[in-house]
Amino acid sequence: MSELTVRTAPLGGSALVRAAVEGALPTWFPPAPTDVAAWRRRAEEVRRHPGRTDWAERLAPAFAARGAAEARLARAAQGRGIVITTGQQPGLFGGPVYTWSKALSALALADAIEGATGVPTAPVFWAATDDADFGEAAATWVALPGGAAHISLPPPPIAGLPLADVPLGDVREQLATLARAAGSVAHPDPLRLVERAYHSRATVGGAYLALLRGLLEPLGIAVLDASHPLLRARADGLLRRALRRADVLDDALMARAAALREAGFEPQVSPVSGLSLVFERSEDGAKTRVPLPRAEAVADDGQATLSSTVLLRPVVERHLLPTAAYVAGPGELAYFAQVGAVAETLEAEPPLALPRWSCTIIEPHVADLLDRYGLTEDDFREPHAAERTLASTLLPTRVHDALRELRASVERAGVALREAGAPLLPDAVPDGFARRTGEQLDRLERRYRAAVKRAEADVFRDLGTVRGALYPGGVRQERALNLLPTLARHGPGVIDLMLDAARVHAGILVHGAPSAVEARRAAPAEVQL
Numbered sequence: 346m347s348e349l350t351v352r353t354a355p356l357g358g359s360a361l362v363r364a365a366v367e368g369a370l371p372t373w374f375p376p377a378p379t380d381v382a383a384w385r386r387r388a389e390e391v392r393r394h395p396g397r398t399d400w401a402e403r404l405a406p407a408f409a410a411r412g413a414a415e416a417r418l419a420r421a422a423q424g425r426g427i428v429i430t431t432g433q434q435p436g437l438f439g440g441p442v443y444t445w446s447k448a449l450s451a452l453a454l455a456d457a458i459e460g461a462t463g464v465p466t467a468p469v470f471w472a473a474t475d476d477a478d479f480g481e482a483a484a485t486w487v488a489l490p491g492g493a494a495h496i497s498l499p500p501p502p503i504a505g506l507p508l509a510d511v512p513l514g515d516v517r518e519q520l521a522t523l524a525r526a527a528g529s530v531a532h533p534d535p536l537r538l539v540e541r542a543y544h545s546r547a548t549v550g551g552a553y554l555a556l557l558r559g560l561l562e563p564l565g566i567a568v569l570d571a572s573h574p575l576l577r578a579r580a581d582g583l584l585r586r587a588l589r590r591a592d593v594l595d596d597a598l599m600a601r602a603a604a605l606r607e608a609g610f611e612p613q614v615s616p617v618s619g620l621s622l623v624f625e626r627s628e629d630g631a632k633t634r635v636p637l638p639r640a641e642a643v644a645d646d647g648q649a650t651l652s653s654t655v656l657l658r659p660v661v662e663r664h665l666l667p668t669a670a671y672v673a674g675p676g677e678l679a680y681f682a683q684v685g686a687v688a689e690t691l692e693a694e695p696p697l698a699l700p701r702w703s704c705t706i707i708e709p710h711v712a713d714l715l716d717r718y719g720l721t722e723d724d725f726r727e728p729h730a731a732e733r734t735l736a737s738t739l740l741p742t743r744v745h746d747a748l749r750e751l752r753a754s755v756e757r758a759g760v761a762l763r764e765a766g767a768p769l770l771p772d773a774v775p776d777g778f779a780r781r782t783g784e785q786l787d788r789l790e791r792r793y794r795a796a797v798k799r800a801e802a803d804v805f806r807d808l809g810t811v812r813g814a815l816y817p818g819g820v821r822q823e824r825a826l827n828l829l830p831t832l833a834r835h836g837p838g839v840i841d842l843m844l845d846a847a848r849v850h851a852g853i854l855v856h857g858a859p860s861a862v863e864a865r866r867a868a869p870a871e872v873q874l
Contacts (some may be wrong), residue, residue, distance in 0.1 A: 347712035349835050350723075351842040353850070354628035354795045354823070356703045358675025361523045361610040365678050366700050373460050373601075373682040375697045377514040377670070380857040381461045384669075389462040391427050400423065400666055414562040421467035421667075429455040430662060431672040432471030432571075432702065434478060434551035435508045437496060438523055439486040439560070440537055442706065443674060446730035448557075450701040451597065452566050452670045453521065453851035455833075458669065462857050466669070468566045471662060473559055474509040475572040477624075477632045481509050482549050486817035487526035491806045493813030493826070496522050505631030507652070509550035509572035516543050522596030523829060535560070535829045559599050564840070580661045585649040586691060590646035590731035591621040594690050598656070601686040614656055622657040622687065623807045626650040656680060659696040660688045663758050673698040699854060702847040704824055706831060706839070711814045714807050725815050731808050750792055755782045755850070 356366070364370050368377070378384040401408070401422035407839045421428060431451040433444050451468040461468040476482070483498035496519045501511045522542060524536060542555035551573060570576065587594060595618060602612040621640045624632040632652065637644050643649050653661050659681065662668060672682065680702050681698040688695040705722065707715075715721065724731045758781035765771050817825045832839055 347709040347716070348438050348708075349709055349839065349842070350707040350712065351708065351839070352705045352845055353846050354703045356675055356688065356700050357821075357847075359611070360802040361551075361605070361613070361679045361682060362675045363442040365698075367856070370682065373605075373685055375685070376852075377697060377853075379510065379697055381604065381855065384458055384855055385464070388427050388458070388462055388466075388671050390434060391511045391669050396669065398422075403443055403579060404576060405571050407576040408567050409558070409570070410562065410567040411558075412562050414567040415468045415567040417565045418469075418567050421465040424465035426465030426467065428467045428469045429670055429672060430469045430471055430668050432473055432504050432569075432662075432664065434473040434476035435482040435550050437483055437498065437519070438551075438827055439553065439556050440485060440827070441825050442518075442739075442828050443701075444557075445560075445828050445840070445843065446590070446704055446823060446847070447564055447672055447701050448561055448564075448728075449757060449847045450851065452564060453774045453844060453847035454670065454672060454699070454854065456848065457851040457855040458626045465545050469666065469668075470557060470568045471571055472550075472554050472568050472569045473658075474554055475507050475577075476550075477507055479511060479549070481503070482511075482553070486525060486813075486820075487812040487827050487830055488810070488827045489526055489855075490810050491813070492809040493817035494522055494526065496823045496827075497820060504630055504849065505627075505633065507550065507572055507630075507632060508553070509548055509570075510630055511544065511549040511703065513543060513547045513552050515545050516735065519543075523827070525832040526827075527833040530833045532833055535832040539829055549681065552671070557755065576665070577650070577666055580653070580836075581651060583661055583664050583691070583693070584653060584657075585644040587653075587657055587687075588621055588640040588651075589622075589633060590625050590690060591635070593638035594622055594687060595619075597686045598683060602682050605682060610682075612683060613676060614683055622654045624652045624654060626652075634695060635770070638678055649823070656683050656687050658782045659698070660685045660691060661855055662691050663694050668696065670697045670699045672701045674701055683725055693787075702850040703823060704843060704846060705815070706835070707830075708814065708831060709730055711811055716803070718807070720811070722815055725812050728816075728819055731812070732805060735804055735808065748786065752786055755779055755786070 356362070365374050376389045401418050408418060409413075420426065429451045433440065433447060436444060439445070448468070448470050455466040455468040478559070479501055480806075485496050486493050487496060497518065498516070499514070518539060523539065527536060530536065538559040539556055542559065543552045547555070554568065554570055556858040561568055563660075583768065598616045599618065602616050603613050605607065617634075619637055620634040621637055623635050623640075625635050625643055626631055634654065643651075659671060662671070671677075678698055678700060681696065685695050705723070718731075718735060720731055724734070740756070756779065759775050762775035814826070815822050828839075
């Protein structure tokens with residue numbers, strides 16, 4: 346039987362992302378450090394920011410860090426260190442694989458920087474529990490024999506609520522499907538953890554936060570709750586500044602979008618004229634974008650509860666934390682071209698985004714099926730392509746031709762016997778023989794067809810199993826599949842393999858690869874459990 350394999354994969358993304366990763370757009374993206382000396386300078390620049398010495402103490406309740414995560418945060422804070430951040434809005438049962446790819450990328454990069462420069466560096470995961478995108482938070486995919494299953498939550502009673510406030514409700518059915526996807530569980534801790542986090546009294550955001558902390562804190566990754574009142578209070582001044590400069594920000598973003606289009610790129614976030622970059626909470630608790638005509642009044646309203654939109658959030662984070670770099674996925678990298686315009690307009694420090702490590706996990710049963718049918722992961726990129734290829738080999742043309750030729754031969758022989766043997770036997774005798782032979786051929790053909798149907802069912806079920814593991818819902822594994830069943834089957838060694846590969850990517854970024862593209866090419870093709 347094959348071993349579990351973690352393969353480093355291309356990050357993907359638009360032309361804008363590819364150009365950003367290659368360092369071809371310095372006007373819109375701050376230059377990334379390219380060697381250890383540059384990382385030392387970056388760390389010193391971040392540490393010089395006024396008011397940064399007490400960031401960990403002031404935000405301690407929002408971190409609520411324990412164990413290894415608490416110790417690493419304290420070491421960074423007390424040593425006037427820095428942080429490497431990443432983040433993600435809530436996803437059901439932790440969301441797709443890339444939630445964990447991002448977290449491990451931040452850990453690997455923090456380790457690489459600290460090891461190379463001696464500057465204490467802590468990884469931080471920004472859990473965007475203040476986000477209100479329920480559609481993305483309420484669903485996940487799991488791989489099952491024969492295909493993938495989509496698990497989802499019913500819609501909330503009020504649209505637009507921050508996920509920290511959306512009741513989770515009864516999720517026993519969803520948990521049962523997750524457990525079914527885990528199959529024969531050798532390592533039950535991930536499922537026990539998710540059952541403790543996801544209960545009827547929890548919220549969507551709160552359950553996500555509890556699960557992340559349970560899995561990430563032992564690795565030394567602190568998880569920051571973006572909806573915590575203390576964090577909101579610390580960000581409030583910058584949000585009100587964004588409201589007071591809402592018109593200028595709107596102009597700047599329109600100009601940046603025009604510049605991107607003129608250069609042949611499409612802005613990742615389409616500007617919406619007339620709306621600010623700040624949300625306020627309405628009376629029913631829902632989040633709404635503050636219109637430009639009301640921006641000044643809301644900024645002056647000391648009772649307004651505010652939060653940031655996606656283009657303002659990285660600037661808020663950089664304002665609150667000594668962030669040397671944010672580890673970003675392809676969509677995030679693309680919108681950081683617009684984030685720079687926001688930071689410049691607010692006279693804030695521009696955040697630096699670096700590409701995260703990306704992977705595909707091949708479990709042993711999937712590898713064995715690929716080998717059995719002589720297929721590769723790429724054969725499943727196009728929907729139904731692998732099925733069409735194999736279906737053409739299941740019904741051999743030679744069987745059809747042989748049966749057709751045999752029928753024709755029997756018919757020809759019957760005619761010949763009637764013509765040649767008429768004086769000896771009545772026509773009914775050779776005709777009866779031909780009829781009985783035809784019936785035997787019919788039974789033979791039915792047996793062939795039944796065998797083919799059984800083979801088709803087995804093959805299509807096997808291909809469905811592979812497709813569900815690699816491209817659930819037609820989407821690449823990392824962007825859709827839930828990792829918890831894999832962890833329950835194979836244990837913490839999966840995380841170790843992922844981290845090993847992420848360390849290669851991070852190490853090359855720190856020690857001087859000319860670009861992240863080359864870093865990815867230099868990363869190991871795969872590591873095995």
